Amino acid sequence: MAKDLTSRAEDYSRWYNEVVQQAELADYAPVRGCMVIRPYGFALWENVKAALDRRFKATGHVNAYFPLFIPMDFMEREAEHVEGFSPELAVVTHGGGKELEEPLAVRPTSETVIGHMYAKWIQSYRDLPVLINQWANVVRWEMRPRLFLRTTEFLWQEGHTAHATREEAEREVMRMLDVYAEFAETEAAVPVIKGRKSASEKFAGAGASYTIEAMMGDGRALQSGTSHDLGQNFARAFDITFQDADGELQHCWTTSWGISTRFVGAVVMVHGDDQGLILPPKLAPTQVVIVPIWRDDDERAEVMGVVSGLKEELRTIRVEVDDREQHTPGFKFNEWELRGVPLRIEVGPRDVKNRQAVLARRDVPGREGKSAVALADVPGAVPRMLDEIQESLYRRAVAFREERTARPTSREELDKAVARGFAWAWWCGSAECEGRVKEDTSATIRCIPFEQPGGEGECIVCGGPAEEQAVFARAY
Amino acid sequence: MAKDLTSRAEDYSRWYNEVVQQAELADYAPVRGCMVIRPYGFALWENVKAALDRRFKATGHVNAYFPLFIPMDFMEREAEHVEGFSPELAVVTHGGGKELEEPLAVRPTSETVIGHMYAKWIQSYRDLPVLINQWANVVRWEMRPRLFLRTTEFLWQEGHTAHATREEAEREVMRMLDVYAEFAETEAAVPVIKGRKSASEKFAGAGASYTIEAMMGDGRALQSGTSHDLGQNFARAFDITFQDADGELQHCWTTSWGISTRFVGAVVMVHGDDQGLILPPKLAPTQVVIVPIWRDDDERAEVMGVVSGLKEELRTIRVEVDDREQHTPGFKFNEWELRGVPLRIEVGPRDVKNRQAVLARRDVPGREGKSAVALADVPGAVPRMLDEIQESLYRRAVAFREERTARPTSREELDKAVARGFAWAWWCGSAECEGRVKEDTSATIRCIPFEQPGGEGECIVCGGPAEEQAVFARAY
Secondary structure (H helix, E strand, C coil), X not given: CCCCCCCCCCCHHHHHHHHHHHCCCEEECCCCCCEEECHHHHHHHHHHHHHHHHHHHHCCCEECECCCEEEXXXXXXXXXXXXXXXXXXXXXEEECCEEEEEEEEECXXXXXHHHHHHHHHCCEHHHCCEEEEEEEEEECCCCCCECCCECCEEEEEXXXXXXXXXXXXXXXXXXXXXXXXXXXXXXXXXXXXXXXXXXXXXXXCCCEEEEEEEECCCCCEEEEEEEXXXXXXXXXXXXXXXXXXXXCEEECEEEEEEEECHHHHHHHHHHCECCECCCCCCCCCCCEEEEECCCCHHHHHHHHHHHHHHHHHCCCCCEEECCCCCCCHHHHHHHHHHCCCCEEEEECHHHHHCCEEEEEECCCCCHHXXXXXXXXXXXXXXXXXXXXXXXXXXXXXXXXXXXXXXXXXXXXXXXXXXHHCEEEEEECCCHHHHHHHHHHHCCEEEEEECCCCCCCEECCCCCCEECEEEEEECEC | CCCCCCCCCCCHHHHHHHHHHHCCCEEECCCCCCEEXXXXXXXXXXXXXXXXXXXXXHCCCEECECCCEEEHHHHCCCHHHHHHHHHHCEEEXXXXXXXXXXXXXXXXXXXXXXXXXXXXXXXXXXXXXEEEEEEEEEECCCCCCECCCECCEEEEEEEEEEECCHHHHHHHHHHHHHHHHHHHHHHCCCCCEEXXXXXXHCCCCCCEEEEEEXXXXXXXXXXXXXXXXXXXXXXXXXXXXEECCCCCEEECEEEEEEEECHHHHHHHHHHCECCECCCCCCCCCCCEEEEECCCCHHHHHHHHHHHHHHHHHCCCCCEEECCCCCCCHHHHHHHHHHCCCCEEEEECHHHHHCCEEEEEECCXXXXXXXXXXXXXXXXXXXXXXXXXXXXXXXXXXXXXXHHCEECCCCHHHHHHHHHHCEEEEEECCCHHHHHHHHHHHCXXXXXXXXXXXXXXXXXXXXXXXXXXXXXXECEC
């Protein structure tokens, strides 16, 4: 534990890999590109899941489970879809000791197989809308794997809905994007920009894709959730039709939307510092760690008496007591800092005598983040302090993003801006201009943000007329 | 809905398939052997999951996630394991558009890949025990698929633990078997027999396997959960070692245990009747359905006023109000019976006048199960009645099992007994005698039950000396 952690300034990418592994969030699996999500990382993911699942159910969605294997010809029915996904497919060719007549794709996403089932289930307008979500593993072959960020297998949720009208489907797409943004900001303290994807970045087979984009601690962007308006593309490819109130047969309008274990990577990179993780209290598997301090058995008994009482009083909070004998308090402090526990409570013999405990905030290092609190006040102070930490992490992330966001008016300024963060700039809408920036700087259009300055401008690349600004950034 | 359901007496197997599909628990997927778990079936599975997960966490286990793909050579390291599983494997031979150098197995179970990771993580006795569970999908190629009971892909949990001593591992194996039995009986109202598997039925690679066996509505057995003592077999194959307190290097003792979506099939078959499902209240996605009855708008307003009040008062219960306009009350009654909702509340204009509601128990058909309850008493009566239904389902299942259980003392009696249920009989322990019964009757030894009559007897097959009784039955 608490091995030497590379600093972010020295090598951000190495810092990320080390912190993920040393904090025991995840580890590399023996199959290239795959990862193991360790108990601490999985507990974090379980909290992400619970927070999202609650929101999905509150907005009328239900969960179901569709198969892992998809017949290869399903993938081919939607032209853009197969073009986008076939380079990434894992293919099962043998089953039960025999070669299969038709090979099976391991799902990279489930629009096709779910479309097939919806065609079977939906008959009438009375069956609509269908609002289903699934929690599942998916596989997309990955040549440059990074823990959580890009792995051949990952976990996610994929919502798939079918509607009677275009307008209703569009409302669903926006509603789920709003759910994602609200979740990211409220639960994970991760500020996001909502917007539309450019044609070159949209989901293979979608009419339009929408995204929430977050800025990581090195100024790069991470696409943190997407919501797709599939129009009638998949309904046509899979014959998802319904009889409307007038008895006419119509194609459904469908949507899909997803957030994956990638989001854990965002939490790590938005909040972490050179000491390790800093987890937002609402998602932290352990919100408070109590470290008792003693030198002999008498002190131990005295201190543990107080600690047990505290733990009991804090029972609505996720508290752990670290009473391991083989480690020093200093070792424990480092370890819990590395693991990003938002609040630490220290109780030593002197604290017992003074009827107090020392509370140390993970987000404010050193003395400044420490305060002595009377024992009787601890149960009230802890939830209040956790709220403050949650708030402060969010504010800090917003401030960091603002500081790294530029509004360039020339190509030169744009190129400089994307080297350190986000650049909002006028864009004429052409794939050529988008491509030129990517070629020169490796930055892409993360989204055309909903929030626009208004008016018109000149494209930052070609100088042509532009009606919208785009957010350019290098991305994970 | 409520299409003609085949009766159980007419064709049990067809009844099962119809009820699972008509009640919308599951449907066949476009890939042979795979299924889709529909929202109603998945909600039931979510309740199973929650009830088990709570118990796993209460007994000190944590969740994690290991990869879907396993290198083929991992499977081969434990001789019995590869022999048992290779005929069932699905194999990925292509990824990212290329043929793989080494093919990958889609996990049929995860002892091997988890063993590999444990070898990496475990160094010292201080790292033990490791108590990890994972919720995952697994694939075992299935030639004769049945929804929930045998599908190529299924969902399950698999616990994998590592211990410093044989005794501790053995205690873990028994503890989890007890957790399974208590879960099955308390939550699902499914009575089970705990016992040891015979050598021919044990998990491929285990030292000993333990099981909970339940009797289905046709007298057949369903293995409903298993707990395996893996000894040091996998620790040797994957080099899972630790330094003990004396500095000596030792192999760990490992266990694994699992319950799958198969269990949903048990719930269907133990409780269902000719009208459809009967779900145990503790697991039912909808515990109470309120069906309002009206003829015109005035009555509708009046009735719905009462119904809304009831729903609000029953908010700690999972209640649904079926106020669809296009269906008659009779249609709705049938549909909710098919779906097995434990308790129905009917409210019509006359009930409003009399300040009462009619409560109808799903487990007691017709008049006998109906009672008029004063509106003010409904909030108290509902949870009490749900408890009674839970209890009564359990008692009924126990009585059914007893009635179908025989204690034969001759081969002739045994053969007759297994045609209709369970047979407890002395067994000498030889694979020959076990095999002869299987060949003649297709019944297998479901387990050697922990509960033994004591003493000794003569083997029901060969007449040789026998120290234990076995439970023989035909099985799913």
